[in-house]
Amino acid sequence: MADNRSEASSASGVSDSSSVQKETTRKKKAQAQDGEEDLLEQKKSLREGIFACMYTLSREKLFNAWQYDLIKIVMEGLTGFIICFNPTIPQWEIHTDNWFWKIIRWSTYQSPVARTLGYDAYVKIFYVHVAVIYTTLALVAALTFGLRRSQQSKALLKVARWLQFVTDVVFSILYMTILDYMCNMFACNWSGDMGHVFFADVQCTSGAHMIHVIVAAITAILFVASTACLMVAGCDLNPDAKANLASPAAVLRLKVLCAKAVYVAAMAVLRFTPKVQAIITIACTSLIWYWNWRNVPFYNKHINYIWSSMWLGITYTAGILVALTFSKKEDDPDYQRNMTLAVLYGIFAVIAGGAVLQWAYIWYKMRNAQKFINPPADMKLKKIHAFEDAHDVELIARAMRVHDVDGNMLPEAAELGERIIKAGMATFPNDPHLLILYANFLMEVKHDGPASRTQLQLAGKHSPSLVQRYEIFKTVENSKRLKDSTEGQLDLQVYLEFKRNYRAVTRVHREALQAQRDFWRSLMHSHAKMAKVRAMLEELDAQTERAQQVYRRVMERYPGNGRLIKCYGKFLEDCRNDMGGAARYYTEANRQGGNGDALMSMDFDFTGQGKPEFLTTMDLHEDAVIVIDAVGTIMLCTDGVIDMFGYQRSDLENANVAMLMPQPFSGRHASYLQRYVGSGEPHILDSVREVVALHKDKYVFPLDLCVTKLSGIGADCVFLGLLRHTKPSTTSVRVWVSPIGSVLCCDQQFSTLV
Structure with missing residues (x-):
């Protein structure tokens, strides 16, 4: 009965429209072709050189102590507060002779310098700032040029460390201070007598001062843009980052950076229009x-408490300033004194309240992570929780940041984080931010370099922003630290990406051979023209160099793949005529081994082949998929198999698929395979069957299974099985009984009935 229902379902599941299937097939092939073109056309550019420089500056840190981070936090809050609360704003009544004020006032030193040293000294110090900024950027440009030429010597890396420290101080810690100093060149009464706020004898329209204003404008714009680049470089999508100030929010911090620039400029320039x-x-x-x-x-949630509450305190101060500015009592000394005291005494309560607000919001968001702990097995990941956006996924996934006493992430926490990220990817498919986030998870938590780069290549094909392109570049560079190999990996998504890369290298290899063939054919003519011969030779050189670049990039991703290494040795022998190099790579290929020919002939695109809809709707991210050879040895499987059966990946590697079946089926499975290998007659291929499976914990459960042949003949056959949990029936109760009459398993309705 169950078999008949399954066969009927299988027959009805075949697509009704072959044209739709053909169109889907065409689109998939076009996407694969586009992916290969992206790989073939990668070249070093100025942008890549800048990315390399940004990466080096963010990686080569000179100081990582908590005291250094504390200075950053204090300067962030103090500078933002002093810009809004200082004696140059007439609404405040501040006692400048207070010793504490005299100390903290220097967090923004433009006013003390202007009032104590005069205009000439102010201008000289201004040009010192300009010189520091342009010198630093020149050194960054020189470092970029060096990195483009791959001149990464120890001396260059040492310079990069010190340069990182200088840029961190100038463009991060002192960002608002330096910007405030430069913006005060514009602090003029532009709608009045054109006089300067601090220097009564200086006319802002004079030629000398206008030169300073122009230099200040150009430098300020360049300063903000450079700070933005370095801010992006410092962001980290590693979900297990240990640094106190580690932040994945690059776009957010860019928005905050721009808002700070407007805030500083408004306080410096608009003094004559206080409202x-x-x-x-x-x-x-x-x-x-x-x-x-x-x-x-x-x-770090504690950093969020401090950071958010500091800016709430600054917002509170700005709110008091608005009340003072628009009040009819703005010239009343008593009112000004009371409002000033309201800032000095009230800001501490506001900061404490801000920390509580931040704690409450984080608690509210993170409780959603509980939904992903032991969800129902038959529930789709994207149905567990309704995410607001991709950032919401990243925020909730931080629930994985639970560590043991040695600082290592707990396995169950890592599993929870991966489940949350995959649910987000199912909700927002092909979102570059989530693909990059998952790539960082695979690299930093799973230590799986090839799988990480697979996700990065997918992210690169879905129109990432400029910031996301840098994040891809940074993650690729980080992934090179890992020892990579596709050997022993049972991740189908990784394998599919490897196969795409392998097609790319064989394609350029073939094109180089065709160019070589065309060149020699041109010489066989009795009247060969030198211009044509020269063009053929140039084309041969171009194709060979192109193939060399693609080989280099792919082998960086899969340095331990024996088949790829052997193919490169053949390229050196046929196209480069480098027999010594080819021999070395052949030796290395034999040492590494390679994937079998059966694996290389796999094709997971079932559209337009008359397969059941059960199979054509296969999702490698969520479904349980197993690939076996002709004797039942598991070659590849997806994460869905691990979740469904409870085994670790290492337990399934090279094991027989019969371990997933209860008796007597496990004992008979080998004979089923032998019968097909011997006769070639299919009995269950390409049909959906209800079967029973054996969990690692030794309980039996029902599944829907569809098996298809991927490739091969006889003993070289390779099969794919797609498994899904059997959905409960609303019209019947079901129980699965073995041939000897023992109950293997039953559905919930049957257990309730009996």
Whole structure:
């Protein structure tokens, strides 16, 4: 009965429209072709050189102590506060003779320098800032040029470490301070007498000062842009990052950076229009606080408490300034004194409240992670929780950051994080941010370099932004630390990506051979023209060099794959005429071994082949898929198999698929395979059957199974099996009984009935 229902379901599941299947097949082939073209056309560019420089500056850190991070946090809060609360703003009544004020006032030193040293000294110090900025950027450009030429000597890396420290101080710790100093060149009464705020005898329209203003404008723009690049470089999508200030929120921090620039410029330039200044100030500080509170930019939750609450305190100060500016009592000394005291005493309560608000929001978001602990086996991942966006996925996935006493992530926590990320990928398919996040998870938590680069290649094909392109570049560079090999890996997604790369190298190899053939054919003519011969030779050189570049890139990703190494040795022998190099690679290929010919002939695209819909809707991310050879040895499997049967990947590697079946079926399976190998007559291929399976914990459960042949003849056959949990029936109760009459398993309705 069950077999008949399955066969009927299989027959009805065949696609009704062959044209639709053909169109789907065409699109998939076009996507694969586009992916290969992306690989073939990768070249070093100026952007890649800049990315390499940004990566080196973010990696080669000179100081990682918590004291250094504490200085950053203090300067962030103190500078933002002093810009809004200082004696140059007439609404505040500040006692400047207080010793504590005299110390903290120097966090933004433009006003003390202007009032104590005068205009000439202010200008000289301004040009010192300009010289430091341009010198630093020149050194960064020189480092970029060196990295483009792959001149990564120890001396160059040492320079990079010190340069990273300088850029961190200038472009991060002192960002608002230096920007405030430069913007004060614009602090003029542009709608009045054109006088400067701090220097009464200076006319802003004078030729000398206008030169300073132009230099300040150009430098400020370049300064903000450079800071943005370095801020992106410092962000880290590693979900297991240990640094106190590690942050994955590159786009958020760019938005905050721009809001800070507007905030600083408004406080410096709009002194003669206080109401406009106050409105812009409260708008910018409110946005900065809200973005930090809403997006939780740092992995370390305690840093988020501090960071968010600091900016809420600054927003509170800006709010008091708005009240002072728009009040009819703005010139009343008593009112100004009271409002100033309200800032000095009230800000601590506001900061404490901000920390509580941040804690409450993080708690509210992170409780959603509980939904992913032991979800129902038949529930689709994307149905477990309704994510708001890709950032929401990353935030909830931080629940995986649970470590043992040695600082290693707990296996169950890593499993939870992977489940959350996969659910997000199912909800937002092909989202570059999630693909990059999953790539970092695979690399840093699973230590799986090839699988990581597979996700990065998928991200690169789905229109990533410029920031995401850098994140891809950074993750690829990090993944090179791992020892890679496709040998022993049972991840189908990784294998499919490897096969795409392998097709790319064989394609360029073939094109180089064809160019060589065309060249020699041109010489066989009795009247060969030199111009044509020269063109053929240039084409031969171009195709050979192109193939060399593609081989180099693919072998960087799969350095231990024996088949790929052997293919490269053949390229050296046929196209480069490098017999010595070819011999070395042949030896290395024999040492490494390679994937079998059966594996290389696999094709997982079943559309347009008359297969059941059960098979054509296969999803390698969620479904349980197993690939076996003609004797039942498991060659590849997806993560769905691991989740379904409870085994580790190492337990399934090279094991017989019969281990997943209860008796007597496990004992008979080998004979089923032998019968097909001997006769070639299919009995269950390409049909959906209800079967029973054996979990690692020795209980039996029902499955829907569809088996198809991938490739090979006789003993070289390779089969694929797609397994899904049997859905409960609403019209019948079911029990599965062995041939000797013992009950193997039953559905919930049957157990309730009896």
